[in-house]
Amino acid sequence: MGRGRERIVQCASCGRQVRRDKAVFIEKAVFSNPVERKDADPSESYSRAFFREFAYCPGCGKHLRVYEKKKKLMERQRERDRERTFFGRPKPRSEMHSSRTGGYKEPAPGQQAAPAEPASEQPKKEGE
Known part of the structure; x- marks a missing residue:
């Protein structure tokens, strides 16, 4: 989105509204209970976990150590x-x-292939 107006996202921890370029994002696995799943379709494959992207304001990102996790x-x-x-x-x-x-x-x-050359003999000196 260039230098114009940035979208606003809501912090997942404190609810503060932050510009998208200032927010810290991290992906987390969200688990669901198969018993609570009402729209169970037997033909559809079921995955217990799915990943969701959470946005945090810089203060919560620092407090929850999101920056250290992202570094790792x-x-x-x-x-x-x-x-x-x-x-x-x-x-x-x-x-x-x-x-x-x-x-x-x-x-x-x-x-x-390069032909194998025989080892050349050293010339003998006259005194030997």
Whole structure:
């Protein structure tokens, strides 16, 4: 929504009305009791929990430690992203491991294998 008027959201804790860009959001799992569910449809799959996004004003976000929870969530996400990357690039799906090739890397298709050169002997000195 640009720089115009922001939408107003209501704090889930104290009820204060806050601009949406100032509010702190967190997703929580909300559980429902299957006995209380009146519109039970046998053909529909039933999920006990669903996620709902709660908005908090900055004061309640600080008091309820929402900021610390968000920090931990972001840190976990960064760790996952770091594990998925390989020197700044996404990890290759399958690498040629030496255990599969008997210790020698197989040449790429279309390339010739380099011929194995015999170890060259050192020239002998005249005194030996």
